[in-house]
């Protein structure tokens with residue numbers, strides 16, 4: 001026999017209730033709830049707050065993601081020092097030869113395939129001589145990835161190392177661990193001008209940074225050859241981490257700076 005409560009519930013829904021159990025206890029949220037099943041197969045737990053709790057959690061974690069992204073992007077704004085690259089885009093990079101045309105195409109493809117999916121995170125190593133557009137193209141990629149809504153960072157290596165050093169100062173508004181976290185959390189990092197002329201401190205920092213970034217989305221640029229980048233044990237350890245899921249693009253051409 002239908003109780004008054006059953007009839008009451010039915011009046012609230014368009015679909016016919018075909019099954020109902022009242023005053024059940026939800027093991028997760030602890031609330032009493034009524035279970036109803038409708039003629040169209042859908043079910044409701046009326047009185048159970050689990051769905052709402054999950055929705056609230058989801059929006060806080062979305063919120064946290066957003067805050068994290070904004071923090072990295074605001075840090076990014078302060079980290080850009082190179083005026084040369086301020087206006088760099090794919091559009092204003094005019095490849096002077098086939099190799100650089102192909103390189104540009106590969107970097108654009110990297111951008112179009114960019115993904116935060118852990119299985120699809122990849123890196124590029126742009127390798128070649130001076131003034132051929134490695135930094136220009138890395139910055140162009142960064143701008144497009146940022147425009148897609150991802151958090152991005154751009155550091156040239158000496159600048160990153162000096163930023164790390166500055167965290168030891170009493171005046172610093174950021175601790176070393178906070179900088180680690182910013183670097184680790186960025187969706188995409190450009191590490192520009194990585195090279196072999198590093199101090200012992202520089203090497204150990206780069207090792208730590210590579211550990212933070214290995215397997216994520218990065219573009220590295222360098223003037224050094226693979227042989228140079230593996231010239232000693234410390235460099236080799238850095239290089240081996242750098243090369244995880246990384247494609248090398250060998251770039252060659254004349255120095256654009258000299259032409260101008």
Ligand SMILES: Nc1ncnc2c1ncn2[C@@H]1O[C@H](COP(=O)(O)OP(=O)(O)OP(=O)(O)O)[C@@H](O)[C@H]1O
Nearest residue numbers: 084092093094095129130131132133134135136256
């Ligand atoms: N093909 C090009 N079209 C337009 N601008 C270019 C081109 N190649 C280089 N440039 C410009 O020349 C300058 C030097 O290029 P960039 O800094 O990208 O060189 P690089 O390969 O990173 O050199 P380095 O190894 O010295 O860091 C930049 O201002 C860049 O915008």
Ligand SMILES: [Mg+2]
Nearest residue numbers: 134135192193
């Ligand atoms: Mg450069």
Ligand SMILES: [Zn+2]
Nearest residue numbers: 026029048050
């Ligand atoms: Zn519940």
